Amino acid sequence: MSETQPYYEVGDRVRILDLGKPGHVRTPTYVRRKIGIIERYCGMFENPEERAYGRLGLPPVALYRIRLRQMDIWPDYDGQSDDVLEIEIYDHWLEHAGENL
Amino acid sequence: MMNHENHDHGPTREDNDLELTESEARFLALKSLLMENGIIDADEIRARMELNECGSPHQAARMIAKAWLDPVYKELMLSDTKAAAAELGIEVTEAELVVIENTPVRHNMVVCTLCSCYPRSLLGEPPAFYVSKAYRSRAVKEPRKVLREFGVDFPDHVEIAVHDSNADLRYVIMPMRPAGSDGLNEEQLAALITRDCVVGCALPLQPLVS
Numbered sequence: 001m002s003e004t005q006p007y008y009e010v011g012d013r014v015r016i017l018d019l020g021k022p023g024h025v026r027t028p029t030y031v032r033r034k035i036g037i038i039e040r041y042c043g044m045f046e047n048p049e050e051r052a053y054g055r056l057g058l059p060p061v062a063l064y065r066i067r068l069r070q071m072d073i074w075p076d077y078d079g080q081s082d083d084v085l086e087i088e089i090y091d092h093w094l095e096h097a098g099e100n101l
Numbered sequence: 102m103m104n105h106e107n108h109d110h111g112p113t114r115e116d117n118d119l120e121l122t123e124s125e126a127r128f129l130a131l132k133s134l135l136m137e138n139g140i141i142d143a144d145e146i147r148a149r150m151e152l153n154e155c156g157s158p159h160q161a162a163r164m165i166a167k168a169w170l171d172p173v174y175k176e177l178m179l180s181d182t183k184a185a186a187a188e189l190g191i192e193v194t195e196a197e198l199v200v201i202e203n204t205p206v207r208h209n210m211v212v213c214t215l216c217s218c219y220p221r222s223l224l225g226e227p228p229a230f231y232v233s234k235a236y237r238s239r240a241v242k243e244p245r246k247v248l249r250e251f252g253v254d255f256p257d258h259v260e261i262a263v264h265d266s267n268a269d270l271r272y273v274i275m276p277m278r279p280a281g282s283d284g285l286n287e288e289q290l291a292a293l294i295t296r297d298c299v300v301g302c303a304l305p306l307q308p309l310v311s
Contacts, residue, residue: 026215026267026268027267028214028215028265028267030214030241030242031265042197042269042270043197045196045268045269048268048269063268063269063270065270070244070263073241074242077242078243078245078246079243079244079245079261080257080260080261082260083244083245083260083261083262083263084260084261084262084263085241085262085263085264085265086262086263086264086265087264087265087267088265088266088267088268088269088270089268090268
């Protein structure tokens with residue numbers, strides 16, 4: 001998706017997609033298909049998935065920081081339920097996850 | 102004085118400069134091509150290497166110490182880290198820097214699971230542990246255990262937040278000013294701030310009780 005305005009707002013509940021895309025992708029496997037909330041919008045960045053191969057990475061893509069509960073990532077997480085992980089995810093790896101059930 | 106011939110230096114270490122790894126060979130080939138074609142020259146390479154070497158944990162420590170003493174500077178450091186660095190004459194080469202503040206109820210630590218992204222302008226080269234696969238895989242999955250191995254054990258009411266530096270931002274953790282550091286000046290405070298506490302794997306040193 002190319003855009004100049006951020007598409008997601010802080011607090012939106014989002015699912016990180018598993019695009020199955022090979023190469024220099026910046027979405028690690030361990031967060032794919034996991035749900036978190038938008039912690040902040042980081043700005044527009046040239047797409048590193050393109051730039052890694054000598055292309056310009058344009059149009060730029062929106063980058064967000066996603067806050068996930070550790071217990072939502074690791075079912076056997078050994079810690080506290082408040083513990084979180086925050087990670088940067090580009091727009092095209094996200095979709096709205098709807099309300100928490 | 103000892104007779105030089107009568108004591109043993111042990112075997113001399115063999116230099117192994119001749120065998121290149123594949124990536125070293127590729128790097129040298131690329132560098133030669135760029136230089137032969139006049140795209141870069143040796144002075145530019147040297148200048149960049151010198152700039153890289155300006156980074157050291159002391160740069161981040163200076164900024165954090167100043168922020169502990171000066172609320173206006175702290176606000177600037179949190180909102181515009183590059184401007185705060187520039188105020189101390191520190192040149193930032195990273196695109197985006199983010200400062201995350203530890204609080205009594207939230208401790209933060211940084212890892213780059215995909216490679217070894219690191220705020221080199223403010224911290225220098227990353228330590229070996231930061232680049233290791235063990236840290237990169239474990240910090241996101243069992244941060245409390247990793248922290249205990251670094252000698253930091255947080256009670257349950259302190260939330261642990263792990264920041265994966267996986268894309269375009271680079272992270273600096275602002276530790277809490279240690280108790281007993283009242284009356285220390287900026288330089289004395291900076292001496293308490295270690296590399297590992299800016300990565301979030303340690304706490305600042307305790308001030309010496311005089």
